[in-house]
Amino acid sequence: MSFRSVFVAITISGGLLLAALLINHARPPSDTSQPLPELVRATGRCAQCHREETPAVVHQFERSEHSRANITCYDCHQPGDGQESYDHFNFRLAREVTSLNCRGCHRTEYEQFARSRHALPAWAAVSGSSGMSPEHVAFGERHHPGAVDRPPNPLARREGAAATETGCLGCHAIGRPNRDGSIGSCTECHSRHSTSIALAREPRTCGQCHMGPDHAQVEIYTESKHGALYEAQRSSLNMSAEPKRLTTADMPIPTCATCHLSGLDGLRVTHDTTERLSYWLFAPVSERRPGYSRAQAEMQDTCLRCHASSNVEHFYQEAEAVLAATNEYVREGRALIADLRNEGLLTPDPFDEPIEFLYFDFWHYFGRTAKHGAFMGGADFVQWHGNYELLLSLTELKGMAAELRDSRADH
Numbered sequence: 001m002s003f004r005s006v007f008v009a010i011t012i013s014g015g016l017l018l019a020a021l022l023i024n025h026a027r028p029p030s031d032t033s034q035p036l037p038e039l040v041r042a043t044g045r046c047a048q049c050h051r052e053e054t055p056a057v058v059h060q061f062e063r064s065e066h067s068r069a070n071i072t073c074y075d076c077h078q079p080g081d082g083q084e085s086y087d088h089f090n091f092r093l094a095r096e097v098t099s100l101n102c103r104g105c106h107r108t109e110y111e112q113f114a115r116s117r118h119a120l121p122a123w124a125a126v127s128g129s130s131g132m133s134p135e136h137v138a139f140g141e142r143h144h145p146g147a148v149d150r151p152p153n154p155l156a157r158r159e160g161a162a163a164t165e166t167g168c169l170g171c172h173a174i175g176r177p178n179r180d181g182s183i184g185s186c187t188e189c190h191s192r193h194s195t196s197i198a199l200a201r202e203p204r205t206c207g208q209c210h211m212g213p214d215h216a217q218v219e220i221y222t223e224s225k226h227g228a229l230y231e232a233q234r235s236s237l238n239m240s241a242e243p244k245r246l247t248t249a250d251m252p253i254p255t256c257a258t259c260h261l262s263g264l265d266g267l268r269v270t271h272d273t274t275e276r277l278s279y280w281l282f283a284p285v286s287e288r289r290p291g292y293s294r295a296q297a298e299m300q301d302t303c304l305r306c307h308a309s310s311n312v313e314h315f316y317q318e319a320e321a322v323l324a325a326t327n328e329y330v331r332e333g334r335a336l337i338a339d340l341r342n343e344g345l346l347t348p349d350p351f352d353e354p355i356e357f358l359y360f361d362f363w364h365y366f367g368r369t370a371k372h373g374a375f376m377g378g379a380d381f382v383q384w385h386g387n388y389e390l391l392l393s394l395t396e397l398k399g400m401a402a403e404l405r406d407s408r409a410d411h
């Protein structure tokens with residue numbers, strides 16, 4: 001070290017000491033004379049400054065299981081393998097904290113999450129494989145053939161980067177490919193510093209993304225008997241129950257998490273939200289998924305903790321009947337559009353003519369809503385937001401098709 005840098009270092013540390021003394025002077029004596037238990041828990045050095053700089057971060061952290069388990073700020077913020085880092089008051093911090101920083105301690109959850117559609121398929125639904133490394137693409141395609149190695153979404157392309165970044169990717173970045181090679185974001189459901197399972201079990205948490213006319217899951221849930229009971233009895237539910245010991249005594253009413261992730265009464269907990277699904281409900285025409293029987297049995301195992309088998313079978317029969325009827329509607333609308341395209345009345349671009357937007361609403365809003373309503377107990381969504389709208393828009397599609405053909409005949 002040169003004389004000059006020693007001098008600079010002494011001056012800086014002297015300045016910091018003075019600043020620290022001044023800050024301490026303004027703080028109550030209990031804060032400065034002894035380390036508060038919370039301060040020790042929130043890992044000393046980081047919390048010392050961040051109690052002033054970003055106090056809410058420290059308070060959130062102090063309430064978490066992590067704090068109780070003596071996990072420190074640095075456990076998450078230190079750079080992992082392959083992560084960019086920077087200097088921060090004598091600490092070396094990761095430029096971005098990603099699921100890589102959770103993976104070391106929560107490998108099982110990470111692996112389940114990474115193979116679900118919440119991971120790379122969610123990103124690819126908007127951006128295609130752009131932003132992914134070849135390893136990402138290979139990994140994703142192994143679990144979801146065709147859902148990862150695909151082109152960017154045509155609607156996202158048309159709407160442009162500004163709309164896509166804060167709109168589509170506001171929800172779909174749950175599965176973003178990270179530069180460090182890891183996949184996705186755990187904090188969408190758990191948050192960064194409270195890292196709570198109670199939060200992840202809240203229907204509102206899933207409903208941040210699972211809402212609106214194209215996937216009205218939270219609205220359907222709110223309408224359902226399950227949702228009504230949840231509203232009325234939530235204060236008596238044990239939302240923080242440990243996952244491996246979660247029983248119907250803790251939660252006699254299901255939330256989204258109960259049916260899609262939890263291990264109720266000894267069932268297996270999973271972060272792969274794809275495991276218990278037997279149909280591609282989001283598709284225009286819904287086919288069975290590859291693991292149809294196993295998936296349905298696993299979901300039904302959850303229902304059967306609370307319901308009799310005859311009721312569950314009846315429920316599925318009715319839902320499958322709605323699915324079959326919706327598929328019929330959508331097939332008819334799809335054939336109509338295909339015919340117009342074959343006749344040269346529509347350009348190949350799927351989003352440049354009014355009838356294409358109506359067709360998109362037809363299956364993407366109303367068709368999906370009818371199916372989702374049927375599988376999650378939302379009568380109004382099966383009927384008024386679903387089947388009625390399907391009938392109306394199919395009628396409108398036929399009217400518009402006739403006009404297109406007439407206008408060509410006129411020329």
Ligand code: HEC
Nearest residue numbers: 045046047048049050053054073074077078088089091093
């Ligand atoms: C000497 C005081 C001090 C210490 C020690 C300290 N920080 Fe900070 N930290 C700050 C200040 C000041 C900021 C800037 C706050 C702002 O922009 O409002 C900051 C910002 C941050 C940011 C946001 C950085 C960014 O650019 O987005 C993170 C993350 C962070 N600190 C984490 C930590 C962690 C983890 C530790 C302990 C390993 C730590 N800090 C220790 C003072 C400190």
Ligand code: HEC
Nearest residue numbers: 042046047050054057058061072073076095096097192195
């Ligand atoms: C469970 C892991 C975890 C722990 C423990 C943790 N953090 Fe963080 N922290 C994160 C993540 C994830 C982010 C978001 C980082 C990003 O977007 O790159 C973050 C962001 C931050 C930010 C920026 C917040 C903002 O909104 O601008 C600060 C400051 C910060 N952490 C400080 C701390 C401090 C201080 C502690 C300890 C009291 C701590 N963190 C403990 C995971 C953690």
Ligand code: HEC
Nearest residue numbers: 065066069071075076101102105186187190195196197198
């Ligand atoms: C250094 C190891 C470590 C790191 C890093 C870490 N955790 Fe944890 N995590 C733990 C431990 C230990 C527990 C407590 C486990 C227990 O009680 O069984 C825990 C508990 C949890 C819980 C359950 C909380 C509850 O309410 O019961 C969640 C959720 C969680 N971690 C998420 C995360 C996420 C998300 C990240 C990354 C942003 C992360 N963890 C990073 C070690 C870690």
Ligand code: HEC
Nearest residue numbers: 117121122125171172174188205206209256257260273274
């Ligand atoms: C940050 C946004 C976001 C949050 C929060 C979120 N999801 Fe999702 N979820 C998505 C996206 C985007 C997809 C579509 C993935 C795809 O492209 O197939 C999805 C898909 C799903 C699927 C279907 C998976 C498949 O194989 O088709 C289920 C089930 C699901 N989520 C359940 C949940 C539950 C339960 C919660 C809360 C515990 C939740 N999600 C929280 C964004 C989110």
Ligand code: HEC
Nearest residue numbers: 121122125126153155156167168171172208209210215282
């Ligand atoms: C409010 C959150 C949200 C926004 C904004 C959003 N999506 Fe989604 N998207 C979801 C959820 C949740 C699903 C899963 C629906 C299901 O499985 O029922 C989904 C499903 C999809 C699917 C079908 C699944 C797949 O993998 O093919 C595509 C495609 C898609 N979204 C594309 C987009 C595009 C493009 C945009 C922007 C133009 C967008 N989304 C905006 C939440 C969102």
Ligand code: HEC
Nearest residue numbers: 099102106109110113186189197200201243244257262263
């Ligand atoms: C779609 C929302 C969602 C995402 C994303 C998510 N989790 Fe969870 N996580 C949950 C739910 C819900 C539970 C509680 C399950 C239950 O009810 O038993 C949970 C539980 C946990 C637990 C406690 C497990 C146990 O057995 O004690 C840990 C640890 C955890 N998550 C870590 C992670 C990590 C790490 C990631 C990212 C790789 C992640 N989670 C991503 C929703 C999510």
Ligand code: HEC
Nearest residue numbers: 206210217218221254255256259277278279280281282375
């Ligand atoms: C009572 C159990 C139950 C509850 C509660 C529940 N779901 Fe579902 N969910 C189901 C069933 C059953 C299906 C259809 C499964 C199949 O395909 O076999 C389903 C389907 C889905 C799908 C459709 C995936 C696709 O193929 O397009 C998503 C997304 C979803 N649920 C998210 C949620 C969200 C978010 C919540 C809470 C707001 C929720 N669910 C509440 C049972 C439930």
Ligand code: HEC
Nearest residue numbers: 225226251252253254258259299302303305306312315377
């Ligand atoms: C954690 C327990 C629990 C789980 C899991 C659960 N339910 Fe329920 N469900 C209830 C309760 C409680 C009611 C209200 C019963 C009453 O009216 O007393 C209910 C009501 C219903 C109703 C309305 C009955 C009516 O006549 O109003 C249907 C339908 C239903 N559940 C289907 C399902 C299906 C299908 C599944 C699995 C995909 C499922 N439930 C999972 C607890 C559960």
